[in-house]
Amino acid sequence: MKRKRENGGSMINSHFAISEYHNVSEVYSGLDALISLPIRPVKREKLKGYMEYFEKKCSKSKEMINAAMNFIPGGVQHNLAFNYPFPLVFTKAEGAYLYDIDGNKYIDFIQAGGPTVIGSNNPVVREKAIEVINECGPSTGLFHEYELKIAEFICTHIPSVEMFRMLGSGTEAVMASIRVARLATGKKKIIKVGGAYHGWSDQMVYGMRIPGTGRFDAHGIPRSCTKHTQEVFPNDLKALERKLRWNKLRGGTAAVILEPIGPESGTRPVDFEYNAGVRELCTKYKALLIFDEVVTAFRIGLSGAQGYYNVMPDLTVFGKVVAGGYPAAGGLGGKKEYMSYLAAGLQGAKKRAMVGGTLSANPLSSAAGYHTLLEIEKTDACVKAGQAGDRLTKGLQKIIEKYNLPFVAYNQGSICHLETSATMFVRVNMKRPWTLPEALKQIKARKHMMEEMGAAYMAEGIVTVAGSRMYTSAADTDEVIDDALARFERVFQNIEPAN
Numbered sequence: 001m002k003r004k005r006e007n008g009g010s011m012i013n014s015h016f017a018i019s020e021y022h023n024v025s026e027v028y029s030g031l032d033a034l035i036s037l038p039i040r041p042v043k044r045e046k047l048k049g050y051m052e053y054f055e056k057k058c059s060k061s062k063e064m065i066n067a068a069m070n071f072i073p074g075g076v077q078h079n080l081a082f083n084y085p086f087p088l089v090f091t092k093a094e095g096a097y098l099y100d101i102d103g104n105k106y107i108d109f110i111q112a113g114g115p116t117v118i119g120s121n122n123p124v125v126r127e128k129a130i131e132v133i134n135e136c137g138p139s140t141g142l143f144h145e146y147e148l149k150i151a152e153f154i155c156t157h158i159p160s161v162e163m164f165r166m167l168g169s170g171t172e173a174v175m176a177s178i179r180v181a182r183l184a185t186g187k188k189k190i191i192k193v194g195g196a197y198h199g200w201s202d203q204m205v206y207g208m209r210i211p212g213t214g215r216f217d218a219h220g221i222p223r224s225c226t227k228h229t230q231e232v233f234p235n236d237l238k239a240l241e242r243k244l245r246w247n248k249l250r251g252g253t254a255a256v257i258l259e260p261i262g263p264e265s266g267t268r269p270v271d272f273e274y275n276a277g278v279r280e281l282c283t284k285y286k287a288l289l290i291f292d293e294v295v296t297a298f299r300i301g302l303s304g305a306q307g308y309y310n311v312m313p314d315l316t317v318f319g320k321v322v323a324g325g326y327p328a329a330g331g332l333g334g335k336k337e338y339m340s341y342l343a344a345g346l347q348g349a350k351k352r353a354m355v356g357g358t359l360s361a362n363p364l365s366s367a368a369g370y371h372t373l374l375e376i377e378k379t380d381a382c383v384k385a386g387q388a389g390d391r392l393t394k395g396l397q398k399i400i401e402k403y404n405l406p407f408v409a410y411n412q413g414s415i416c417h418l419e420t421s422a423t424m425f426v427r428v429n430m431k432r433p434w435t436l437p438e439a440l441k442q443i444k445a446r447k448h449m450m451e452e453m454g455a456a457y458m459a460e461g462i463v464t465v466a467g468s469r470m471y472t473s474a475a476d477t478d479e480v481i482d483d484a485l486a487r488f489e490r491v492f493q494n495i496e497p498a499n
């Protein structure tokens with residue numbers, strides 16, 4: 001049974017990872033200053049030392065990646081993996097730590113890209129996963145009790161979700177959400193917030209990472225696929241209303257899709273009131289509101305970012321935490337009236353949104369996800385991970401201040417951002433094509449600095465998300481965070497002086 005507070009928020013958990021909302025204008029003024037300055041990379045002499053680390057201490061990784069280059073494009077298959085100077089090969093994950101094939105130990109701030117709020121390779125979840133595999137193997141193609149358990153848990157805890165359908169990935173779940181929105185509204189246009197990542201389906205490779213870039217990354221995707229995708233600048237309700245009004249005269253908007261903490265996992269933060277403003281506009285223009293909670297559901301809190309902001313979307317996209325780091329992590333939830341378009345089986349009544357997946361909702365993913373969610377609830381993991389994120393961010397801010405650096409650290413609980421080169425904040429204006437070569441040059445230089453920073457952190461024993469983001473987990477004790485801060489300080493002590 002769904003239990004709700006008067007105001008629509010979930011009463012099951014009022015504990016959230018975010019203890020204090022960041023000062024959005026302060027974050028942006030820091031980022032504006034950072035992007036206006038020349039880059040400040042690690043001193044060349046120090047960088048040479050870091051490169052030696054990879055050559056001397058990571059030889060088995062190097063050898064394996066060189067072999068992989070012959071069989072795997074680029075030698076690596078994860079977009080978040082490090083490529084500079086070469087990717088490392090990891091063999092062991094445990095709580096707050098990762099170990100590479102050469103036996104080096106690292107603090108794990110990638111956390112599998114976000115799913116492991118309780119820490120990597122949690123033993124309770126692992127035991128349950130092994131139990132399921134021993135009993136029925138990872139999949140049967142038929143119903144398993146764990147499907148009901150996880151669906152019931154999600155419907156009970158995420159306030160706007162009455163029904164849930166598990167899918168293979170966040171990308172698939174976004175595709176399903178758009179299909180349902182188009183069926184439910186009879187409209188075609190989808191508005192996304194510029195810079196957001198909603199997976200890699202044809203229609204969503206649009207305005208990725210940097211707002212305003214439209215089809216910049218849509219190589220191999222016909223124009224017709226993105227014909228009905230539009231983007232608006234983040235945190236700008238007026239721009240959104242203009243777009244909705246424009247669409248109203250041309251057949252209307254099926255949905256607005258957004259990441260509630262801001263695009264690219266909150267890299268571009270939004271005002272606390274932004275989501276409520278979008279909700280109002282969606283209602284006014286009869287468009288569905290889709291929250292992409294792939295990163296935030298069960299990380300910001302057990303009731304998701306929607307519980308935190310107390311804003312109820314029509315559809316919620318899930319991923320990552322719903323399988324606890326195990327394969328096939330995705331799902332869509334929402335009101336019955338919309339979810340009924342996803343009825344599977346042979347009895348599908350009304351027009352059906354076609355979704356599928358041989359391995360969707362398999363017993364292994366469902367069991368791993370369910371027990372991960374139970375553990376999160378039992379141990380108050382979202383709050384603990386958030387406290388670790390606060391400690392890390394505050395510590396980084398102090399170090400940045402101590403060495404008088406232009407870098408910017410901010411966080412949404414356990415999602416921590418550390419901008420040193422502000423690559424995603426380079427201004428790209430597609431309407432002024434003559435400015436593009438200079439913008440591309442900037443992006444290239446700033447991206448390379450980000451890679452160097454990532455390599456420096458790695459050589460100091462810290463794995464980050466692409467050198468600019470850290471996911472903390474409940475396994476990050478104060479000691480782990482303080483140790484990480486000492487390592488970050490060793491990098492920040494050695495930054496090139498301003499010219």
Ligand SMILES: Cc1ncc(COP(=O)(O)O)c(C=O)c1O
Pocket residue numbers: 168169170171172174197198199200259265292293294295319320329330
């Ligand atoms: C906000 C958001 N939406 C969707 C996706 C896509 O999910 P998946 O990688 O499971 O396809 C991601 C992945 O990082 C994401 O961060």
